[in-house]
Amino acid sequence: MRHLFTLLLSLCLPALAQAETHTSAVDLGEHFRALGLRGTFVLYEPASERLQVYQAERAATRYTPASTFKVFNTLAGLDSAAVRDVDEVLPYGGKPQWMKVWERDMGLREAMRLSNVPIYQEVARRVGATRMQAYLQNVGYGNAQMGKEIDRFWLDGPLAISAIEQTQFLARLAQRQLPFSQAAMQATEEIMQIDRSPEYTLYAKTGWAANSQPGVGWWVGWVARQGKLYSFALNVDLRAQGDVDKRIPLGRRCLQALGVL
Structure with missing residues (x-):
């Protein structure tokens, strides 16, 4: 399994080919089985460049990011000044939405928490195709493919990213190492915080890619x-x-099984 994972890593992530990689020493499979789910989990510790993975082949497979792309979209919107700040009220468009809570204008702080699709579609349209494509390529976000639909490419494709790549992107954000302004990264981190205790702070975002059968559910972030x-x-x-x-x-x-929470 370790040899397979190293091969996949070298093909998909050349810059990390020398990272120390491990299948998880903890049996994460029991937690997947207990909830009746199939999937993958990746934990990355950038200080040691150590990756712990459950289901290595899937961890290196790219899927549509869906609402986890709201993290990138926030960065692009703020860095480009398409959005003034996370509290600027943006229009949702006035049309009926899949979730009633999305049917009002709001800022990114609230839109991130509610995973408001139409608000973030407005952000992407304001950033525009040229700038968005440049951001995707500069960051090296997944396959960096945007296609022709500026407000659908992270929902329907062609954009795709692997679980391993998600952890690298988020580690760079948490360390302020992405090619975005420091202010944009700080504000994005702020609205991603979902839990805080004396021992840890948790930042995370969900996603639900419904453009395939079965759909793909995401939960990504950092501690x-x-x-x-x-x-x-x-x-x-x-x-x-x-x-x-x-x-x-x-x-x-x-995260608890791996001693992070």
């Missing part, structure tokens, strides 16, 4: 704990409506 940083990415097959609500509990179980 700052006692001076250390750990980025993570979970993706799972969504075969039933109830599977959507299992993403965060499963991700938390994995």
Whole structure:
């Protein structure tokens, strides 16, 4: 398994081919089985460049990022000044939405929490195709393919990213190493925070790619704990409506099992 993972890593992520890689010493499979889910989990510790993975082949496979792209979209919107700040109220467009809570104008702080698709589509349109494509290529985000639909490419494709690549992108964000302004990265981190305790701070975003069967559910982010940083990415097959609500509990179980939460 380790030889397979090293090969996949060298093909998909040349810059990280020398990273120390491990299948997880902890049996994360029991947590996936307990919730009846199939998928992968990746934990990356940038200080040691150590990757721990469950289901290595899937961890290196690219999937549509769906709403996890709201992280990148926030960075692009703020860096380009297409959006003034995370509290600027943006229009949702006035049309009926899949979720009623999306049917009002709001800023990115609230839109991130509610995963408001139409608000973030407005952000992408404001950034524009030329700047968005340049950002994707400069960052090296997944396959960096945008296609022709400026407000759908992260929902329907062709954009795709692997769980491993998600952890690298998020680690660079947490360390302020992305080619965006420091202000944009700080603001994005601020609105991604979902939990805080005396021991750790958790930043995360969900995603649900519904453009395939089965759908793919994401939970990605990072944990700052006692001076250390750990980025993570979970993706799972969504075969039933109830599977959507299992993403965060499963991700938390994995982080706890690995001693991060």
